[in-house]
Amino acid sequence: MKVVLLLLLCSVGAAACLVLRLVLRGRDKRLLLRDAHGIGSSLSEEIGISVLCSGIDTPERIDALLGSEYTRFEVIVVLDAGGFPEEFAHLSARYRMIRVEWHGSQEFPTAGIRSLWRSRRRSCRRLVLVDRPQRAGGTAAESSVADWNAAASVAAYDYLLPLDGRTALLPDAVMRLVAELGEHPAGAVDVVRSHIGIPVALIARDVVMEAGGFGKRLLRQIPRRKRLELWEPLAGRADRTDAAKRARVEKLVLRAAVIVAFIVTGWAAVAGYWTGAAVTATVAVVAGAAAYGRQALAPNREVAYLGRRSNKGDS
């Protein structure tokens, strides 16, 4: 029993170190690609991304998404004009949206779209507004999935990035995803997803269509060879005050965990209680690795929360 516990502790410590290594490699790659200007300007004819937004109805959030410098990119916002008439009217007026004719997509006949709106402003051409009636009684997750399905049916590009109201993309996330896709031949990657921060996944449009829409099992259907895992944050929490507070608390908790684990390990070792000492030493390794990873990703967080804010909508 004791040997099994020791093996378990060893594997936990090794896993923490391995994840830290992946995070540090991801950080280095991100810093490398941050200065690769050619990707944004010359790759734009190859890879297109449609960002599908559910529960995002404030101009600040939409402006932040439209601020991406990548050209082959669109933002599709789904909103219920019947349920939220003020928000819808505000967005329509701010971005000078006009109603355009919409024919139901053959790929996705159950999208439930009431109307489709596009901006007359040249600077906001990448914005599409979808009016979709919300069904009463559904959960927030079901509502988000239905919104993403509706947005997917009008999406123009080959990759879909679903976002909900609580998630905000980091300013360079789109470029980072494009760079990652550009490394592989066309059609070789079906999903790119990140494990760090708020999880987001960029999914090939055809995979979503073949699966009949977004759902819990969508990512599991994709074969491993077509998945690309990133170990760096692509998205953060939309609520910046909440996120900053949470980040401070996490930092303090991790530091406290390392210190307490050191003290307890020392005490257990002196008392001759080596099983306990091994457990707390493992806790120290995990907390230390998490603290190091957090510190290594600090510049990314800075980008996320100092954030660029586009003024495209202001006039």
Added chain:
Amino acid sequence: MTDTLYKIYTVLALAVACALSVGTLFAALRERRRRGHDAILRAKYLHALMLALSGDEGRMPYFPLFGHYGTRLLLCETIAGLVSITYGLNTALLRHAIDRYGLDRWMLRHVRRCRGYRRARTLALLACLPSDETMAAAVVPYLRSRNRYVRFYALTVQLAADPAHALRYIESYPSPLAASEVAELMALLRRGILPVAYGPLLESRSLNLRRVGLAIVRQFGIEEAEGRLLQFVADSSEPELGREALYALCSLRCSLLRREVAVFITGMDLRERRALLRCMALEGYALNTMQRLFEDDERPYYETLVQSYKRSLA
């Protein structure tokens, strides 16, 4: 025996935890230094270089604290940031500064010490510094690296150091270039490092050179290359190149009602055909063109696309 194993494990785990804590502290201090001390010093270096570049004397500027920890890298980053935005000023001074302070030799040593993406980053920085042909030879070992980014940025160092032989370097590059790498080469081309003459590139036997040629045709909208693009589409030995050529034709808004295109489309699978249809709809191709290229059972799909995307031009 088990107790001994526990003791050994605890000591090792504590050593790892200590190392991680020291690493965290070091990273925090480095981050603080980068925001404070380094930012001020960078501004001073930039100011000194700008004054020297815009002055007539061509006198070597004074770099405060040069030689201290981290200042060489800081000066390299400052010069690299300045090289592409000198707007006609004489950059010989920057080259002189690099020679005088031995920054290129120091960067090469730094490249040797780093590993993985850090090495690639240092090579990318080295590619931005003004250098000579000796640098192209110095980075040859990195062309065989396992990390594709190290290989690629070693190539960019060669191209920047010896642009006269750019085509030879690309031709002898040991692995096929990815789309993102071709895009980076296009950025070098815009900086004036690569030749824009697309003809020899498209005629070349090297796949990498042909891909760069295709990218130039797309980037600069060279309609005269239509015939060569159609040859790529017709050539079944390189389907990936044929696909790229087809998309290039599409982005040039050339007529797609050609036998070569029709044959190529029949060989595509459903996903590829739909992606091409979306691209054609976005580029504004007429329904009639799609009707003549695609089967009747795909008609409802492309009709929806054309009817929807045309309205995005409203």
